[in-house]
Amino acid sequence: MKRFVVLIVTVLSLTAMASAAGFSKMAEGKPQLIQSGPQKMWCPVCGMNLKMFYKTSHAAVLKDGTKKQYCSIRCLAADWPNIKENVEKILVVDAKTGELIDAKRARYVVGSKIKGTMSMTSKIAFAKLEDAEKFQKKYGGKIVDFDAAFKMAQKALAKDSMMIARKKQTKMYPMGERIYKKMCQPIDVSKFAHINDLKAAIRSEKLCKPMKEKQLQAVALYLWDVKGGHADDMMKGCRCDMNRGRMPGCKGKMGAAQPAAGPDLSKQEKCPVCGMFVYKHPKWAAFIYYEKNGKLAHLAFDGVKDLMKFYFEPEKWGDYGDIKKHIKKIVVRDYYTLKPVWAKAAWYVVGSDVYGPMGNELIPFKTKAAAENFMRDHHGRKILRFDEITKELVYKLDE
Structure with missing residues (x-):
């Protein structure tokens, strides 16, 4: 039968x-x-x-x-x-x-x-x-x-994105990594605003040896998603639990969904809000990545508090046009591990006895458990998610 x-x-x-x-x-x-x-x-x-x-x-x-x-x-x-x-x-x-x-x-x-x-x-x-x-x-x-x-x-975006993510993780990423290591020179993904910009540069600037379209696609996906930390772009429209590394209804770990660690901080790079040199405070560094003239640019901040001040009122800190419409990602650093975390996936402790370069801070953590441990040890007042942070709360931290 x-x-x-x-x-x-x-x-x-x-x-x-x-x-x-x-x-x-x-x-x-x-x-x-x-x-x-x-x-x-x-x-x-x-x-x-x-x-x-x-x-x-x-x-x-x-x-x-x-x-x-x-x-x-x-x-x-x-x-x-x-x-x-x-x-x-x-x-x-x-x-x-x-x-x-x-x-x-x-x-x-x-x-x-x-x-x-x-x-x-x-x-x-x-x-x-x-x-x-x-x-x-x-x-x-x-x-x-x-x-x-x-x-x-x-x-169907969530289900389709999960399906695509599984295929990428099992086939395209491993293939892309192998080809990249064998056929390409080191490539800085942060220079590109979109994956098609990256693919065009690989071809036109001869960043890799000549390859077929399928090979080029595998290399581009590996660089863009894994090395560049853009896997979350593909997951837009999905309710992604980044802290558990898992999608609702998805049995596998979303291993590629890790943000880039942030650019190397030059000694000339200043926080646009307070004017401090960010490289002096790497532990507190936070980044906003945005598209500018077809390229991916970034701003560095010496803490989440100043980043949020800029996020709420970019026009107050300089001529940045309609930058909020062009933001691609926001990255903060876990207080304990210093590893990068998507800002909208992080947990923030306010009102603790730990101070940042600019005094009272919103202190970020990758997991809720880590935030709870910190709050107990350092007398924090509350834990917030990114969308719960308000302009009023941010400025009250300066009082």
Whole structure:
């Protein structure tokens, strides 16, 4: 009986594969790539080659003229928190003609036999309803509009991200590490704002020996996620428990989700709030990473208190424009271990008898247990999470 069931499943799987074999996501002819610079051929979120996944490609045109192009609606959903306030138009590739069209007018076939791009569920768009119906008849699925397809992508973001993370950890990261050590010179990931910038530099600046696209992708993922500490970018939209290193519903540890330790502190680097040289107080150093002119820049602070003052009112400390819209990550250091911790995942003790360079401090810890131990030993008043810290509380620490 078992053999019969296995045979039936195998036949059904082969039938599905054969049915999907007539459709390719690759561009037929010259694709419309609207990003600028040598990085335009790769997705800024996951680094996937846009020519290879052209028929699921989406693009966002921002109000400042910036154009971002993604391999999938999933990566658009992942980047949405960063761009939603500035989006002017969303485009998608018509799978029939290969033309970029207004996504709001497109018809999506969701859940067909075609494998999803960065997702467990495929979402293929068409300009004309009749083309979507022909596709549906051949490959299955249901037809919806953009709003429905995008809501599905957002809702599935956590599960899709966990699936992708497991694949990266078991295959892409180990492969990328091996290739990087054999074929590349040392690469400073902090110089790049997006993974596609990194991939473009590896090629154009010949930072590695010539390699195939799959090898380049593996190296870029290893550098970006593991060495650069950007694994959390992929997990946007997920409720990630960074302190346990575990995702709800995920059996494995999220081993790659560790922030970078922060840049080397030069002797010229001053805290933008108090003006102190941060290198003199490395134990208390905290960092804000942000995108500036297409590159990843950072600001260093001599404590979480000053970092939060800047975070709440950046305009008060200099001409930083709309920097809050361009912040990519915030990193603090665990008080006991001095290891880097994502600021939004840390636990902070206030009101203790331990002082930082600027007096009373918000003292960060990777785990709640460590924060509780510190609070008992040093007479702390309370433990807060990042989102519980208020501007009023920060300034009251100076009293």
